[in-house]
Amino acid sequence: MKMKTWKRFGLFALIGLLLSWAIACTPGSESSSSSQSGVREVEFWTMQLQPQFTEYFNEAIATFESQNPDIEIRWVDVPWSAMESKILAAVSANTAPDVVNLNPNFATLLASRNAWLDLDDRVPREIRDRYLPNIWDASTFNGKSFGIPWYLTTRITIYNQDLFQEAGIPNPPETYAELAQVAQQIRDRTGKYAFFVTFVPGDSAEVLESMVQMGMELVDAEGKAAFNTPEGEAAFQYWVDLYQQGLLPRESLTQGHRQAVQLYQSGQIAMLASGPQFFQTIAANAPDIARVSAAGPQITGQTGQKTAAVMNLIIPRNTDVPEAAVKFALFVTNDENQLAFAREANVLPSTVKALKDSYFQQLPPDASPVDRARIISAGQMSSASALIPAIEDIQQLQKIIYENLQAAMLDRKSVRVALADAAQQWNARH
Known part of the structure; x- marks a missing residue:
């Protein structure tokens, strides 16, 4: 579910x-x-x-x-x-x-x-x-x-085997480092995007969870920002680079997870992060895509954590x-x-x-x-847990991080400034 x-x-x-x-x-x-x-x-x-x-x-x-x-x-x-x-x-x-x-x-x-x-x-x-x-x-x-x-x-990775074959990629990526390479290869060889992830505040928490998987801590024991660190900077930089290199659809800043579903079912992206039950949805809505879809593991970072x-x-x-x-x-x-x-x-x-x-x-x-x-x-x-801490106002933390990350992706702020601003805005609430 x-x-x-x-x-x-x-x-x-x-x-x-x-x-x-x-x-x-x-x-x-x-x-x-x-x-x-x-x-x-x-x-x-x-x-x-x-x-x-x-x-x-x-x-x-x-x-x-x-x-x-x-x-x-x-x-x-x-x-x-x-x-x-x-x-x-x-x-x-x-x-x-x-x-x-x-x-x-x-x-x-x-x-x-x-x-x-x-x-x-x-x-x-x-x-x-x-x-x-x-x-x-x-x-x-x-x-x-x-x-x-x-x-x-x-979550697992649902992927289009035809697009992977066209791009010359035998298996889906298992880490975010591999995902960046796969995204470039699929874009170069098929003209399509590897995946869609949303940066819309209040929508999917997939990006926030990815940052935790990359080693970024969200808050400390007192609830203060703990993400203005080298790990946090690397996580911000990862998504900024993918966007600025043209490896993410531009509408990822304005459209939610539903857009990812639509793009996958229409064959416009090669991967979708979702639950196993989504195979039944694909079969009902896009039987041709369902026939070439297979399952791979959830993508994770250097921590190895799964959500x-x-x-x-x-x-x-x-x-x-x-x-x-x-x-x-x-x-x-x-x-x-x-x-x-x-x-x-x-x-x-x-x-x-x-x-x-x-x-x-x-x-x-x-x-x-x-x-x-x-x-x-x-x-x-065995390596899965709820990666987002159970704290009050967690949706506000997501909003602050996403808005500052978007500013960096659009080159309105440097990554360091965006990260520092996000930490300052969150701490001002506490």
């Missing part, structure tokens, strides 16, 4: 006071959401999983309720685009669900306001150890766990049924259910045991491009 683009959160300014008041309350007892029969209700919100996975969740919920007759699950599916505003308003009004499906980046905005239940005392160490440690850490803030990992995606997108389950601090909510969240994310949902949704599980299943480790005899992509994607998880 595709990585969610960050949004602006001006709404916080309007409801900050109300939010602070609402979350100051402590969780109630389990009995306050119990019916007269003693059954506790757990309200469970997911993000846009109906109708495709309705049968899966209905069966899973029925199984949980049969095992826990004193708990009743009320499942509410929320459109992806509406989740952030709905959960923000619900937390503010003290009407939040008991378990909610979010990504760590947005969840951190409320973790900083103490909106979520601290899980460190409620999830024993032996259970936490069942999850991939680098993925569990993605849902921590100030050393406290606020989320339980659920499903994952990690993963994480979906987790969060429990609001004000839930009246904390024990039942934790129990259900751990049920949804246990080995068996993670494996079943990952197979159903073409994503990756976040537990160690489920990821070791042969489905993610061995190619079937009649392997399809989707099968190959899945194996490559799963194989990256």
Whole structure:
């Protein structure tokens, strides 16, 4: 599932006071959401999983309720685009669900306001150890766990074998250094671009993640800029050089990731960074391109780090049924259910045991491009994590870096000045 683009959160300014008041309350007892029969209700919100996975969740919920007759699950599916505003308003009004499906980046905005239940005392160490440690850490803030990992995606490289053959390149690049060479060779021999990446603030974080992969640290322990360094300068210079050498489409400064998808499906670029599930989209929209598409590993820098997108389950601090909510969240994310949902949704599980299943480790005899992509994607998880730190205002940091990087790409600032200006602008906010 595709990585969610960050949004602006001006709404916080309007409801900050109300939010602070609402979350100051402590969780109630389990009995306050119990019916007269003693059954506790757990309200469970997911993000846009109906109708495709309705049968899966209905069966899973029925199984949980049969095992826990004193708990009743009320499942509410929320459109992806509406989740952030709905959960923000619900937390503010003290009407939040008991378990909610979010990504760590947005969840951190409320973790900083103490909106979520601290899980460190409620999830024993032996259970936490069942999850991939680098993925569990993605849902921590100030050393406290606020989320339980659920499903994952990690980028791969989808590439056009015909264009690679025309350019005389046998394999897709695996590092950014190789990518620069491949970009030049494809441009010279085919007249087309190797790839498209967006520098539009608020859109894909791929460039920001690439800089981390190249060794640039974004912020220090106090949240101050840590990127005005030789590593940061090299990362800025890399993208400036590609753009000024004509190896990136000019519209990369003004168009978002959707443009990359359109260009790949029309055969105008040779590579696309996306998830394995995108093969199905290509097959539906551009069958001729799908027939010549293959999967390669995610491109990385000298750090060797790979990025993963994480979906987790969060429990609001004000839930009246904390024990039942934790129990259900751990049920949804246990080995068996993670494996079943990952197979159903073409994503990756976040537990160690489920990821070791042969489905993610061995190619079937009649392997399809989707099968190959899945194996490559799963194989990256040992070095994958959420590369963007879970800090408040992270979308503003992306905006500041992208705007200054664009200025350097357009020769309006030197790389050093752009980097220093970005650091100064970020630090002025803190």
